[in-house]
Amino acid sequence: MSVIKNLHYYILIFCYCVSTAVAYGQNQVEDEDRKSVFSVLERDRDAGYQDKDSTYINNRIVDINSILQIDLDLGIITSKVASNTEGLPAGIGEKISKLTKALKERKQVLKAFDSLLKSYDYETFKEIPKENEEWAAAMQRSAISVVDLWDVSSFIEFGDPNDKNVSSRPGPTYQRAQIELTRMSEEVEVFADKQGIYIQFGAWLYSKKNQNTPLHIPGFDSIKPQTPYEVDRWRILPTKEQLAQLQEASNLAKENKDKGLSVLKETIDIQVVQLEEVLKGQFNALIDSLDSQAQQIVDDRIKPITTEIASFKENLESFKNDVKQRISYYEDLNIDSELSVIQVLTRIESDVDFIKNDGQALLDQATKLYDAIEKLINSTINNVDALEEFAKNIKNQLKIWLDTTLEKTNISKIKELLKGTSVDFALLKFSDKVFKLSLKDLPKQADLDLYTAGVRQSGDRIAFKFEITSKEKTLYTENREVYMFRILPHIESTVGVIFADPLARTNVKTQFQMAPYYNLILKGLWDQKIRRKSVAYNRIFDWGIGLHVSAPDFDGDDVPELGAGLVVSILHDYVQTGAAINVFTGDPYWYFGLRLPVPSFNIGSIPTNSN
Structure with a gap:
């Protein structure tokens, strides 16, 4: 039992380190997002993103089968152009961003105003002044978002000087804001055309072998999509590769069955x-x-x-x-x-x-x-x-x-x-199939369906590259990488050898006996949020529980017996432990398996996965 207690101690320390690293990494990502010209919303296949959960936006990690919704921010793009050229009004980029955001929230704000107006009850508020104060405070909070628009331009606040019936109510204010946004956007588009400014945006599948494959983003290129490929979430039967590895594990266990640890x-x-x-x-x-x-x-x-x-x-x-x-x-x-x-x-x-x-x-x-x-x-x-x-x-x-x-x-x-290894963005060059788009023709949104990214594995990345270029030089470049792991609930199968400790009397000469195993481990059921934030968590901690099948030879007759039980896997299957029962005799045994992290350690578990 002392062994288990000490093991738990190590696990707790590890969890603390992971959580600290994740919190630090998340803060850094959020700081970067505020300045990015594009955002990435992960639309997962289980539709969890529809709950309006912000954890699906601009993550460093996405599920390997998701759809990535890419939204470009014209306001920030304008700010990047303005800071590297001369001729645009000061602050026009920030104003465009502010108006764009406000108009996206227009429906929600107007609905709140309408609801508050309908809820006004003069008689009740006259008798209960406190409720009247609460209603006024709610109305003031809703009004702030509208009043803030007046700071963008005098036209939004006062309207056309020749119009004597200008209303300051929310509806007309938003209408004038839409007109002003259109005017500013057209001004930027005309300026960009005169300067010969164009934009290119591309994506590559960046594999763990440092191979990169250009991907198709609708509206931005004419690249042919890869052959559709879905990474299997629920594979139960072993692959041909795993069957061969299982035989290798069986031979390894047989050769070393009397050596123990x-x-x-x-x-x-x-x-x-x-x-x-x-x-x-x-x-x-x-x-x-x-x-x-x-x-x-x-x-x-x-x-x-x-x-x-x-x-x-x-x-x-x-x-x-x-x-x-x-x-x-x-x-x-x-x-x-x-x-x-x-x-x-x-x-x-x-x-x-x-x-x-x-x-x-x-x-x-x-x-x-x-x-x-x-x-x-x-x-x-x-x-x-x-x-x-x-x-x-x-x-x-x-x-x-x-x-x-x-x-x-x-x-x-x-x-x-x-x-992980860093992406060498300098090697990622736009081909002639990537469009050179003016601001007027620039799509504001596009979907990258990872099904069309071709064959990929956990730990591979999508590398994005965004460039603004003028006649003379590159004005702005933004690079981003997004890791792909299996985030949603899924089953992973593992093959290797365990060290089994029979709790009953057997012919085993040492405390532990090596035996080949095959595990089906359920992962991603309770920890999806942290899986979307930490590469280290996915690569190392990555815990799960599942079913265990092994073939020990406790009676020493060189005929494998069948054992079945439960397994708990932590540290990305580096440590696996559990309890099982010898199906033939009914005797229980406990075991542990190690997939050791240094590549030259090849005892304990054969690194493999079922994707």
Whole structure:
């Protein structure tokens, strides 16, 4: 039970970190949305967006089968044009945005006014003054949105000077606002035509393999849509690939059935040896080399930077001591439970992260030291090739070691798992099939149906690119990426090996026995909001519950038995645990499975999915 308690402790800490990251990311997205020339509304296949929930607008993540409704904001587009050209009235973009928003809310405001007017009861309000005050306050709140329009232009407030019957009531005010919006929009369109300004807007399917495919957005291009493809939500039967992987898992379990957790220790030992190699052997060689070269720079000619040199030596020594302390953890490791496996993996990732951050800081300091020495040499010291060579060696040797270490310990894979790779928007070029649209011809809304995006997988992205161009130059560019995951309720199937602990007497020689499994896990039932906000949540936490089927061999006769039960999956199936029953004997057993996050760890679960 202590194992389970400790596991719960780790999960709680992880949940806190995820929630903090999500909150920070959400605030950043909201800040960016205020300035964007276009918004993206996710119209999911379950029609949850119809509840007017704002969580469906401008998310970083959408369901992989949704329709993306793209709305362009002419006001913000005008502001971008005005800020990069001369000739448009000041603030015209903001005024267009304000009028556009107000006219969208017109029906709701007029309905509220009408309702309030009908609810006025002179006799009741005369007897109960408090209700009269509440009615007046409600009327004032509704009137504010109308009065605010008067600030846009005098025409909206006073109308045509020749019209003596101008009404300040909401209905006529909105009519004048519509006229003013049309006039301003036409003014901007005429200006843009004279300046030769045009707009291009495109989208690409950006796969996890960094392959990009141009997509069709109706009204913006003549690109042929991809073959319609729906990512399966309810696949129950295993795919051909999974059947092959299940056989591989079965062979793996059979070969290691009497090893218990020692097979995990053997696998982790390989990683530990690699880590020790770069932290001990190669690092000590680097330190010895740098120490030796550092002795050569005790020279009166470089007194102006002796403080920087001393600081670098001190930080190098501190880094060296930290590395030695971390290496001591891996001596005489004792891996005897699934918890110790998780602890070792967590420690390895922590140490790699330390190398990445502190090592990079040391490299930055060495680079600055090199620049300082080179500058000093160029200005005051001549014929000191050895000194310059020393400074260059410090920088280059440290960089080579750091790059080698990060490559061997797969920190790039860990970073990719957490954050994904960045989209190189510079490589995304508009083809001749993307229209060059004037403001007059620009569609205000378009739908990108992800069914027409072709074959895609969870974690793939849609990359959007919006450009405003004049005759002379590009005036404004806006890039945005939207991740696609399976957000709505769905079933995922997983294949791999578990470590089963029989609770009854068996012929198993170790506490745990390896066995192949096939799980059907239900996800996305309770956590859709956070799935739309956090890439890390989808890539790592991604929990679910479901049905478990495995084939242990507890009696040791090389004939697999059938086990069935329940499974709880967390950390994107890296950790799976549950209880099952041996169908043939009725004996219960509990189990855990690991899909280890470092790619070279290939014991525990075969990475796969059913989409």
